[in-house]
Amino acid sequence: MAENYDVAIIGAGAAGMMCAIEAGKRGRRVIVLDHAKAPGEKIRISGGGRCNFTNIHTTPKAFLSANPHFCKSALARFTPQDFLAMVERHGIAWHEKTLGQLFCDDSAKDIIRMLLTEIREAGVSLKLSTAIEAVERGVGGYRVLTSEGRIDCASLVIATGGKSIPKMGATGFAYKIAEQFGLSLLETRPGLVPLTLDPSELERLASLSGVAVDARASVGKASFDEALLITHRGLSGPAILQISSYWREGGDISLRLLPALDIAKAVKDARRGQGKQALQTVLSEHLPKRLAQFFVELAGLHTKSLADLSDKVIDGFCARLSDWRIKPAGSEGYRTAEVTLGGIDTGELDSRTMQARNIDGLFFIGECVDVTGWLGGYNFQWAWASGFAAGQAA
Numbered sequence: 001m002a003e004n005y006d007v008a009i010i011g012a013g014a015a016g017m018m019c020a021i022e023a024g025k026r027g028r029r030v031i032v033l034d035h036a037k038a039p040g041e042k043i044r045i046s047g048g049g050r051c052n053f054t055n056i057h058t059t060p061k062a063f064l065s066a067n068p069h070f071c072k073s074a075l076a077r078f079t080p081q082d083f084l085a086m087v088e089r090h091g092i093a094w095h096e097k098t099l100g101q102l103f104c105d106d107s108a109k110d111i112i113r114m115l116l117t118e119i120r121e122a123g124v125s126l127k128l129s130t131a132i133e134a135v136e137r138g139v140g141g142y143r144v145l146t147s148e149g150r151i152d153c154a155s156l157v158i159a160t161g162g163k164s165i166p167k168m169g170a171t172g173f174a175y176k177i178a179e180q181f182g183l184s185l186l187e188t189r190p191g192l193v194p195l196t197l198d199p200s201e202l203e204r205l206a207s208l209s210g211v212a213v214d215a216r217a218s219v220g221k222a223s224f225d226e227a228l229l230i231t232h233r234g235l236s237g238p239a240i241l242q243i244s245s246y247w248r249e250g251g252d253i254s255l256r257l258l259p260a261l262d263i264a265k266a267v268k269d270a271r272r273g274q275g276k277q278a279l280q281t282v283l284s285e286h287l288p289k290r291l292a293q294f295f296v297e298l299a300g301l302h303t304k305s306l307a308d309l310s311d312k313v314i315d316g317f318c319a320r321l322s323d324w325r326i327k328p329a330g331s332e333g334y335r336t337a338e339v340t341l342g343g344i345d346t347g348e349l350d351s352r353t354m355q356a357r358n359i360d361g362l363f364f365i366g367e368c369v370d371v372t373g374w375l376g377g378y379n380f381q382w383a384w385a386s387g388f389a390a391g392q393a394a
């Protein structure tokens, strides 16, 4: 026998749970279905276990999308302050780490508990370990065939996320449903992901494995000042994760080491007072020692003292530190990517409600939509905001 609901939401992640809470509060009879054993698994592992749950500097500029205007309406109607108010209402201790990024003091599990409490209070049913076998149009709505029986609903919300981290249950489900209903998709690719290097480049940089340094990573007009980490597989750290969302195969990235420092001036100042010093010694005051050594040897300046170096040589050397070009071989892919770029074409959705423009009662929210945030709490803010928008309408 079929169960009957006003709203069925597939996906008990960040977006799905927020949508359920809002729809439930409106008095809608809501069920959330998920194939996983536990809800909010990505919330649990996010932010190193402390969940970077929002960013107080959220603006539409922090999102990549073929239509940069699409996210504006939802982000304006559910803001970081709105989410923070919920966090505070539940007595969850939080702190700002850096760059407007808000984290739980204790554990990401506090956010999951908060959402589950809200879900319960809104009278929402939650069905886990439930495989979705098919979705069909039914009389007055939709019919969801699951391993646990049939659900009939007036509104169907797809909140199954992107393809990132398949080991945690990510599937391309949302894209399949979009295709089934004739909605167009934009090419998907891993975002916020470490970049890999080819074997010869890895060998060249082998002595730098484990080195971390402040850098400005740029591709075209996009650039991010954050930490760069060189690993035994390639490049990582926040600066690289950020720029990975803009990088395309075959292109290179530019790294400006120590973007806040005028390195040439620092070297010339040192030459004035301590001309006998080696270039490497001065650089090591600012850069990790192994990195300083790498660049000085690369330039063939390791036997010179500062007094031997002309302004021209110093400027030429420092220019290399300001525009270190690296051509990644690829990325680590969905295995480690934090998000999926691309997805459901926003042109197919109403930006106020997330409902498919031409299909009554069918909604898409969260990461499966072609809206992807920078690193730093923006992706959860999109999940909350798009979930809230659909929750008001479904």
Ligand code: FDA
Pocket (backbone or CB within 6 Å): 010, 011, 012, 013, 014, 015, 016, 033, 034, 035, 036, 039, 040, 041, 042, 043, 045, 046, 047, 048, 051, 052, 053, 054, 130, 131, 132, 159, 160, 161, 162, 164, 165, 168, 169, 170, 171, 172, 173, 337, 338, 339, 365, 366, 367, 368, 376, 377, 378, 379, 380, 381, 383
């Ligand atoms: P989400 O992936 O959260 O939820 C989808 C749900 O659908 C899951 O519960 C899944 O089991 C279910 N599902 C999938 N396929 C299904 C199917 N076929 N049938 C039934 N159910 C199905 N962002 C941020 O802002 N701050 C942070 O600190 C981090 N940290 C972070 C760390 C790591 C390691 C990752 C991988 C990602 C992050 N993110 C992040 C990104 C953030 O986790 C992501 O953007 C949101 O979880 C997206 O929310 P959704 O609800 O759209 O999908």
